[in-house]
Amino acid sequence: MLDKKRKIHHEERAVLVGLIQKDQREQEVMEYLEELAFLAETAGAVAVKKFIQKLPHPDSRTYIGKGKLEEIKKYISDRDINVLIFDDELNGSQIMNIEKEVGVKTIDRSDLILDIFARRAKTAQAKAQVELAQYQYILPRLRGMWKHLERLGGGIGTRGPGETEIETDRRIVRDKISLLRKRLAEIDKQSFTQRKDRGEFIRVSLVGYTNVGKSTIMNLLSKSEVLAENKLFATLDTTTRKMVYENTPFLLSDTVGFIRKLPHHLVESFKSTLDEVREADILLHVVDISHLNYEDQIGVVDKTLQDIGAFDKPIITVFNKMDLYIKHTFDEWLDESTKEQILKDLEARWHNHTNGNAIFISALERTNIDELRRTILEKVRELYRIRYPYKSEFFY
Ligand SMILES: Nc1nc2c(ncn2[C@@H]2O[C@H](COP(=O)(O)OP(=O)(O)OP(=O)(O)O)[C@@H](O)[C@H]2O)c(=O)[nH]1
Numbered sequence: 001m002l003d004k005k006r007k008i009h010h011e012e013r014a015v016l017v018g019l020i021q022k023d024q025r026e027q028e029v030m031e032y033l034e035e036l037a038f039l040a041e042t043a044g045a046v047a048v049k050k051f052i053q054k055l056p057h058p059d060s061r062t063y064i065g066k067g068k069l070e071e072i073k074k075y076i077s078d079r080d081i082n083v084l085i086f087d088d089e090l091n092g093s094q095i096m097n098i099e100k101e102v103g104v105k106t107i108d109r110s111d112l113i114l115d116i117f118a119r120r121a122k123t124a125q126a127k128a129q130v131e132l133a134q135y136q137y138i139l140p141r142l143r144g145m146w147k148h149l150e151r152l153g154g155g156i157g158t159r160g161p162g163e164t165e166i167e168t169d170r171r172i173v174r175d176k177i178s179l180l181r182k183r184l185a186e187i188d189k190q191s192f193t194q195r196k197d198r199g200e201f202i203r204v205s206l207v208g209y210t211n212v213g214k215s216t217i218m219n220l221l222s223k224s225e226v227l228a229e230n231k232l233f234a235t236l237d238t239t240t241r242k243m244v245y246e247n248t249p250f251l252l253s254d255t256v257g258f259i260r261k262l263p264h265h266l267v268e269s270f271k272s273t274l275d276e277v278r279e280a281d282i283l284l285h286v287v288d289i290s291h292l293n294y295e296d297q298i299g300v301v302d303k304t305l306q307d308i309g310a311f312d313k314p315i316i317t318v319f320n321k322m323d324l325y326i327k328h329t330f331d332e333w334l335d336e337s338t339k340e341q342i343l344k345d346l347e348a349r350w351h352n353h354t355n356g357n358a359i360f361i362s363a364l365e366r367t368n369i370d371e372l373r374r375t376i377l378e379k380v381r382e383l384y385r386i387r388y389p390y391k392s393e394f395f396y
């Protein structure tokens with residue numbers, strides 16, 4: 001299919017490009033590019049250089065300005081670079097114009113995320129969801145891609161596609177989209193029935209930015225073996241386990257991580273995966289407190305929860321990776337009482353911010369896990385009491 005060339009291949013050397021637009025700080029864009037580098041790495045590429053340009057608005061033809069594009073072209077010309085990755089979504093003609101100018105495969109952040117999701121999708125549902133998002137992404141870009149192919153094969157005897165060919169392709173893609181939608185609706189029906197069968201149990205979902213430690217916590221709490229690794233989007237499918245704490249049963253789910261600038265087609269096609277979050281009774285919002293931008297990440301997660309209509313639930317914020325945070329923050333020479341004070345201030349600030357629903361743990365070193373268990377149990381029992389006031393003796 002047309003999107004074959006839009007993949008990252010192993011060990012490809014990538015140049016990253018970001019734009020500082022009006023109202024943006026350079027620091028902020030640098031951080032986005034750091035994350036883009038991590039995404040590229042997760043897809044198997046190596047980011048060798050970052051380019052940044054300040055422009056009030058993206059250039060409609062080439063996204064970045066002519067001069068910057070020249071600079072990139074010059075950099076690439078005497079090096080072995082295979083791909084240019086832009087931090088923002090490009091349209092079909094921008095991709096085409098840039099590739100024509102620079103002569104190197106050009107993709108954007110959405111491409112990259114879709115590529116990672118496609119590799120990681122294991123179940124039929126995840127695969128269909130990713131494929132749907134890919135086709136939706138391609139549809140408005142078909143013309144540009146055709147033009148591109150035309151140029152690549154532009155020898156004698158090859159004629160560019162006429163409107164009919166583009167139309168045919170559009171129809172094929174549209175048919176694929178409606179087929180995938182139908183398939184997903186079928187799967188959805190099944191999983192809805194499965195979820196209904198779970199009865200009256202209170203449902204707890206682990207949510208959070210990607211790579212914060214959700215699956216690690218899931219494994220720790222439920223003794224299951226969900227894949228946890230230092231890559232973005234290790235988890236694409238939800239896993240649910242029945243738990244019993246001190247005779248109180250509940251369901252615990254691990255879910256797909258969020259990220260900033262998630263392609264909206266992807267969010268849309270993953271809606272049913274996100275149903276797990278939407279139908280949960282309690283959310284455990286896991287935060288990687290060792291991450292430089294953890295506060296921004298909290299903002300992205302809150303916004304995503306609002307977008308999918310899941311922000312009105314009881315939320316326990318779990319600040320994870322305290323071990324790393326301490327390692328990064330504390331100098332050797334710092335005395336114990338100062339360290340304690342810094343930690344106390346941090347905890348007080350977040351307790352304040354979350355109405356006392358904050359907890360600080362290290363899943364790796366298993367610190368404060370008992371408190372986490374206790375907090376979950378309390379919240380679960382509280383909800384049982386509210387929901388089934390006459391049956392509460394069954395639950396504790
Ligand atoms: N230092 C430290 N590392 C941790 C801790 N918890 C998890 N990690 C590491 O963080 C990485 C990501 O963990 P995961 O559990 O896969 O994170 P996730 O939130 O499920 O990520 P996605 O499924 O990709 O969204 C892994 O390398 C874990 O070993 C912790 O408390 N301290």
Ligand SMILES: [Mg+2]
Pocket residue numbers: 214215216227228234235255
């Ligand atoms: Mg995970």
